[in-house]
Amino acid sequence: MPHPNDPKLRSFVPVDPASHFPIQNLPYGVFSARDGLAPRVGVAIGDHVLDLWELAQDCRFDLVEPAVFAASSLNPFMALGPQVWSKTRARISELLRADHPELRDNDDLRKRALVPMKDVKLHLPITVSGYTDFYASKEHATNVGVMFRGKDNALQPNWLHMPIGYNGRASTVVVSGTRVRRPRGQLKPPNVELPSFGPCKRLDFELEMGVVVGQPSKMGEMLTEQQAEAMIFGFVILNDWSARDIQQWEYVPLGPFQAKAFATSISPWVVTREALEPFRLNGPEQAPAPLPYLRQTKPNNYDIELEVDLRAGEMNEAKIICQTNFKYMYWSSVQQLVHHASSGCAMNVGDLLGSGTISGPEKHQRGSLLEISWNGTEPADLGGGVKRSFLEDGDSLQMSGWCQGDGYRVGFGAVEGTIAPAE
Incomplete structure (x- = not known):
């Protein structure tokens, strides 16, 4: 599988070359949308937020329980450690790749998991301990x-x-x-x-x-x-x-x-x-x-x-x-x-x-x-x-x-x- 930092990677989600959020980035944040659900963890990709809780609910992650991505901060996910961070990022990259059909061709999951950035509110991403x-x-x-x-x-x-x-x-x-x-x-x-x-x-x-x-x-x-x-x-x-x-x-x-x-x-x-x-x-x-x-x-x-x-x-x-x-x-x-x-x-x-x-x-x-x-x-x-x-x-x-x-x-x-x- 290509490394998530591979400069040749492209996502099926359109990403402008001037965007801060190509597939090589995949930054984490906490967002809420118009669906009325509580703030939860997402990843920025182009002009969209990938809802990790929706993907976890659909059993797309082996290492992370859905409750971790349902949290209103990144702290529970961060607590899992560097190996989980790296493997999760690699899995997200795989799901977003243009040549990988798992999310690209699943219309129902794609509509639930990809939320336009203009429709979300972004929250403080971490509970600041000190x-x-x-x-x-x-x-x-x-x-x-x-x-x-x-x-x-x-x-x-x-x-x-x-x-x-x-x-x-x-x-x-x-x-x-x-x-x-x-x-x-x-x-x-x-x-x-x-x-x-x-x-x-x-x-x-x-x-x-x-x-x-x-x-x-x-x-x-x-x-x-x-x-x-x-x-x-x-x-x-x-x-x-x-x-x-x-x-x-x-x-x-x-x-x-x-x-x-x-x-x-x-x-x-x-x-x-x-x-x-x-x-x-x-x-x-x-x-x-x-x-x-x-x-x-x-x-x-x-x-x-x-x-x-x-x-x-x-x-x-x-x-x-x-x-x-x-x-x-x-x-x-x-x-x-x-x-x-x-x-x-x-x-x-x-x-x-x-x-x-x-x-x-x-x-x-x-x-x-x-x-x-x-x-x-x-x-x-x-x-x-x-x-x-x-x-x-x-x-x-x-x-x-x-x-x-x-x-x-x-x-x-x-x-x-x-x-x-x-x-």
């Missing part, structure tokens, strides 16, 4: 350091020795399309003696990728590179919304708190690690060499093109404000997971790890408005006389990402959020 945000782009960390500490002290002494991160809030991870209310918090500009409480005035986005952990680790145990890789189920695009002025006042001495706790948006489709395999590459050279537990023996970065579009509330059209690539990340997702568990911290099915803001070496590759506007001193020009240093009420932001194959794309869809006024 959320951790990292700070793993050297370009981003350097830009921020130059702004606030000067060029000679841009990176903190520990940055080149370990992936820096903090524990965030799983309770406010939301799916794409969820409106984001402007947060309130304590504000203290440098020229004011005492803080006040009110709506954030410097609201920002952070372009990130999110790692979805699909297997647990035991408390007290470390992970090897190979173990950490096997625990990763897949990836989503992640927007870690940020209140820069709240953060500026609160982050010393313990780091971000309320400035990052109000909302984190993720894309509804989880692209599996296996689907990204053809796009692996080496990340930047790490100097000094990491300590032995963080050293890598193979490429753990991915060639994922990323784009951010901003539509100002008073405009009809969005403008691209960032184009960058996940390959620039200094610390890989595997290294982040290894380091997270290195103290003995237990990891759970459904843990979400944010990569940290993804910026590249060029100006157009900056992954936050803080960098794009250089802390408000160089506002982004959106055309028509509209400029932005930070996000205003009514603004809509959309992030998208894809890997470019030979005649096909393995993409993530998009993650979108619109800013609503503070209550």
Whole structure:
């Protein structure tokens, strides 16, 4: 049987070459349709969702019980482990192949199992057990350091020795399309003696990728590179919304708190690690060499093109404000997971790890408005006389990402959020 990543594979379901969801992708998500049934697990293929519960009910899977796909999150499926993930993806690929008649020629099952994307509602794909945000782009960390500490002290002494991160809030991870209310918090500009409480005035986005952990680790145990890789189920695009002025006042001495706790948006489709395999590459050279537990023996970065579009509330059209690539990340997702568990911290099915803001070496590759506007001193020009240093009420932001194959794309869809006024 052909491997699901074979670039020559074609599905009987029509797929545009520019689609993010060819047969080589097969990302998992949770959806509900107009049939009135509860949210359940599906796979994106072209402009359709393949209903895995319908297929399981029809005894098309040997390894997975129908109840797993009837769940309102991917957690029960992820808990079954990497071998089941891989065999299930191969079976789905087989069922969707243009040269395989099993689903293609079964009119009744095909009508029940293939739901037009326009007729579904997409839900948060996982039950988020815990959320951790990292700070793993050297370009981003350097830009921020130059702004606030000067060029000679841009990176903190520990940055080149370990992936820096903090524990965030799983309770406010939301799916794409969820409106984001402007947060309130304590504000203290440098020229004011005492803080006040009110709506954030410097609201920002952070372009990130999110790692979805699909297997647990035991408390007290470390992970090897190979173990950490096997625990990763897949990836989503992640927007870690940020209140820069709240953060500026609160982050010393313990780091971000309320400035990052109000909302984190993720894309509804989880692209599996296996689907990204053809796009692996080496990340930047790490100097000094990491300590032995963080050293890598193979490429753990991915060639994922990323784009951010901003539509100002008073405009009809969005403008691209960032184009960058996940390959620039200094610390890989595997290294982040290894380091997270290195103290003995237990990891759970459904843990979400944010990569940290993804910026590249060029100006157009900056992954936050803080960098794009250089802390408000160089506002982004959106055309028509509209400029932005930070996000205003009514603004809509959309992030998208894809890997470019030979005649096909393995993409993530998009993650979108619109800013609503503070209550």
